Amino acid sequence: MTNVAISVSDLGVRFRRNRRGRRSIKSMFASSSRRTPKGEFWALQGVSFDVRPGESIGVVGRNGQGKSTLLKLVAGVLLPDEGSVTVNDGVAPLIELTGGFVGDLTVRENVRLTAGLHGMSKKQIAERYDEIIAFAELEEFQDSAYKHLSSGMKVRLAFSVVSQLDEPILIVDEVLAVGDKSFRQKCYQRIDALLAEGRTLFFVSHNERDLKRFCSRGLYIRDHRLAMDSPIDEVLAQYSADNEA
Structure with missing residues (x-):
């Protein structure tokens, strides 16, 4: 495990559909760890993978499948309800940029x-x-x-x-989709320079060109689970085929 930057094991996190409501103490004690209380859903469940230092990982999937949630779990912004996330290096999170x-x-x-x-x-x-x-x-x-x-x-x-x-680990969530063309080009150049230094990249995007530019490996999140972990070209091909079906 010493040569692992990020280790994710049987990861699961659940949210409420109605955020105005709150779970009662009685309902929390009554529900088992494998049972989803009424009004809640699993944003991610049973997700496992390792990332080696210096790898560039692209995360793909339809909206609402848990991609951004996964990045927040890796960044330490969220805590899992099941499983574990172990990050062995510091993280530079390019997610929800203007927060704070x-x-x-x-x-x-x-x-x-x-x-x-x-x-x-x-x-x-x-x-x-x-x-x-x-x-x-x-x-x-x-x-x-x-x-x-x-x-x-x-x-x-x-x-x-x-x-x-x-920080050795760079987490990027769709930030290259904002800003004008000239600034995006500056962002590309900055990320290229960081990767040349040997940084680890964990990257969520819907832009196939960006994913192919920066990433060698892909994780495909489908139905809130990890459906595929393969070279980025193979993952993008499967994702495209699923969307056309």
Whole structure:
């Protein structure tokens, strides 16, 4: 297991369909671990796989099958109801990018806050601050309140901060689908550079070209389970065939 970056074993997580309701203590004690209480469903169940350091994994599947949930479990944002997720290296999560930023703080203050929360030291933040701002193309907005930025500016800033982290595992969830063409190209180049350093990539996307560009192996999530774990070309071919059926 020493040569494993991510180990997922019999993973399962369930959610409520009606988020307004809450499970009673009585219902929690009455239900067994294999029985789904009324109003709940398994977002993922029985998922197992290992990822070696330096691998580039693409996760595919229809909307609502649990792809983003899987990434959040690997990132530690969610906890499983069954099974386990073991991550043996630090994670740089490019998911829900703009979460954690504070609207009333300036761009400058948000960079320091967010980078610090992700584990950057004050020295690292100072050394990389100019590059973060330049990559995000926000030189003229450093002292503007974050809430006054456009949605595109917010995404650029968030990607720029998180992609500066030194963590060995990069988790990416559809972030390349946002922003204009020139910024997406910058994102491609940044991810290429990170992969060239030997980072591990865990990547969710509906873009076949992006998946083939970055990933060598694919995981196909179907009916909330892992249906296929194979080379990315084979996984994409099966996914396409299933969608055409």
